[in-house]
Amino acid sequence: MRAPPSDLPQITADILERLRERRPRVHCITNAVAQNFTANVLLAAGAVPSMTIAPKEVATFVRRADALLVNLGTFDTERQKASVKAIGAAGAARIPWVLDPVFIDRSKPRAAFARTLIGKAPRAVRLNAAEFAALAGGKHEAEALARYAAAKNTVIGLTGETDFVLDAKRLAKISNGHPLMAKVTAMGCAGSALVAACLAVEQDAWHATAAALIAMGVAGEIAAGRARGPGSFAVEIVDALYGLDRATLVANARVN
Amino acid sequence: MRAPPSDLPQITADILERLRERRPRVHCITNAVAQNFTANVLLAAGAVPSMTIAPKEVATFVRRADALLVNLGTFDTERQKASVKAIGAAGAARIPWVLDPVFIDRSKPRAAFARTLIGKAPRAVRLNAAEFAALAGGKHEAEALARYAAAKNTVIGLTGETDFVLDAKRLAKISNGHPLMAKVTAMGCAGSALVAACLAVEQDAWHATAAALIAMGVAGEIAAGRARGPGSFAVEIVDALYGLDRATLVANARVN
């Protein structure tokens, strides 16, 4: 498996620049807990979010968007139907989409639904170790992750103390981030939305996924330096993402 | 078309004072992305929000409220039904209501629904230029806006770099505000809710609409002076609205 190119931080900075210039539309089907924070993270990074799940219009919104996020954080019937419609529209229009199978380790029907969606060609899957185990039935060692990514022809972004970003052949380990990120609800959901935004401006899904997670991690470290606790951290990470410049990004990215 | 009275900032300060004294109840049918921020903006200004969309009780909540907001930000069946019930109850009880036709430029069924609701006598419509084009089919020049306001017997509050507030005969141009307002989700939605709150304490709907947009704009400028990015801006604008006093308002309002 190839190590990441030494210029991944520069590539990340390029992608963030394109986000701010092009202002891609990102349609998000996500849970009610995460909607507001996710929208604000996308806006801070330069993207334009929309969030409708209404059956009459979700396909139209997706067709006019540049990327799609499907987050399973609330597994209600309405969102399930919206997800299927949205993914269908994205497939037909060749719009990249990201799956975030939140909490599938806690709910078998949700895990089964996630496995169905994996068959519909997400460009990336952002999840944690417990969710990967529920999805793929195995351990989250680099080899297992790469095999799964190869089998499903997708990119896996597995977040934790170290983030792993893999496709069939490439692996990046990102050591950025801060423990306070786990103390703010919807932080992972917002990270997945940022993966979708990056896919809107970057063809290489492995680069896009790594860029989003590097940006979140570096912003998280900056935010932690300014925060007193998780309340101010949630505010500061949005500001940090908004203000993140190339020099800071390159100086602080820890990727190998 | 008449220019605004030179005492519009003073009138705005009067309205904000009445909001804090009378604490009107504002019922909001709004999208899930906007609910929390909208409720906090209303509370900061002195109003008391409620947000239920349940069919069994929405009419009761509206009848006991002093104003109603109908925001189309998520066009789900449940909210559509709640909107129709709520507007019916508001009409019967002569409670003023505001329409915010979010994103109708992106969805034809949503635009059609908005056009139906316009027939049900909203006291004000708060929207942006793209939404006005989708609603009225034309340009958003002052004359077109005034004609539309006259035809529908309502007040138009069109927000953008400059905000335009029009009824059939009067026009106010408000130059307050800050670009960070477009970087926080639900800022427009919260502004519309504040229009509803002002309608609860001010008979003249043109005054009420202008007052809400002046207050948001001035608070936005104060917030921008204290914020590092859109995360802290969203916090600071709530604080600024809460603390906005007559002298600051009058000194900073830019209306012509």
Add this chain to the structure above:
Amino acid sequence: MRAPPSDLPQITADILERLRERRPRVHCITNAVAQNFTANVLLAAGAVPSMTIAPKEVATFVRRADALLVNLGTFDTERQKASVKAIGAAGAARIPWVLDPVFIDRSKPRAAFARTLIGKAPRAVRLNAAEFAALAGGKHEAEALARYAAAKNTVIGLTGETDFVLDAKRLAKISNGHPLMAKVTAMGCAGSALVAACLAVEQDAWHATAAALIAMGVAGEIAAGRARGPGSFAVEIVDALYGLDRATLVANARVN
């Protein structure tokens, strides 16, 4: 009626310590306005929130949780069904649950539903004076509260300028808190969620309820000292709860 033990602040500190150590899972059926803030308050205190209301999985989430919150803030059909399923699962698995009958004073069907749920043995009910009147049909004097708590075999946590925590025999009056707490939406909802979290680590429901309200009140006072208005207050109270240590808690708790 017995006065509270003089070591209630120490007991509160013990409970908060156990929350941080054990990280109990708290499943919340709560309104969309409150979900994000509630989740962040729980995370700040050390608990792990989940929020699904989907019929297929809500019982499973509850069975794997350590406590349950049922908040009636949005009385939609989906949440009503989820509440009944969740409470059934909690009862079968002997998981403690809390009822927060939000705004039942504004809606008769909601009040009727709350009265049904009271029959299903909540370990605690957190509400305000108007909600208590709608629930119990009487005044909220200490004797009436105690009689109601005895009749329903539950603990009543009635919040207001002074908070009252009662079971059949014990009464604690908590004088902590700050007026800004009423200026942030979902503050009461989040307090109820914290009651549920405390029930997960404390057998004595009266201790657990008092602990949650003391912690919220002391955190609110710390936050008020750092905040400029309700926007920053909402951020600071999360930080304050996260950082609350035994010495500060004991020095600031005002209970009699």
